[in-house]
Amino acid sequence: MSLEGMLIVSAVLFSIGLYGTLARSNVIAVLMSLEIMFNAINIALVAMAKFVAPQSLQISLSSVLTGHVFVIFIITVAAAEIALGLGIILAMYRNNESVELTQADILQH
């Protein structure tokens, strides 16, 4: 377990999430891939907080917790995003009878 190992795992998870976001046609699957990307970023942030020395380490010891604070904010924003996203999906299904991205083209016509 090293910083590089953690960052590589995070990069792999991020790319898998990116692939899923680009290549799926179901909106729920796209949202799930987005969640994988969020989690990959959280892993990278916590790894940075654990292994990399912040510049202000000598002045303020609490700066080693900055990464953790960022992760808390990201989790909050992700939860809000998912709650709204699933609401939008349900509204889309009510209007469209489908959650396929290719059929969500009302604005094109």
Next chain:
Amino acid sequence: MFVADVIFWLLSLTAIIAALGVVLVRDLFRSVLLLAVVFICVGGFFVLMSAEFLAVVQILIYVGAISILFVFAIMLTRDVRRGNSPNKLQIPAVFISTLVLAALVVVAIGTEWNKIPAEDKSVVDMVQINAITAMTKEDLLDVDKTLSESNEEPVGLADLLIGKFVLPFEAVSLLLLATLIGGLALARRQEGG
């Protein structure tokens, strides 16, 4: 450290296979279950990196709330049988994500990280493990004299959240309020339409 390495490899293998399953499996319900596996593995990574509080938050919010929300969304939209079909962008998507992966790996390996020196490692671990209970100066002086003496007290997550990061903290509360109102507005049935 050997045990930590073994756990790290097991967790990363499970996480990556489960994540591949999420994006490749056709049955949406199965991919939600695999997504929960990914979340639990990420929680394991947090424990491994001495971020226990974040691991608990991860299990509570992601595994407990977000996965269940996904299950509800899938059940309510009845598109499960049609499933997780890929769209026409397969090859560009593989290309772009491979490029991003290569770039990230090159940067992760090639950068000269300013790592925490070995003599400070124990006090940093101490602060991160006790992020909730907020270490006092006396506790820290027992672990590491040089680094702790110049520091202000106390050192904890809560003090950061309502001290240095109070503005983002309030902004997030506003965001949650906006999400609440937005969710209500979306879920309400429009009259006559």
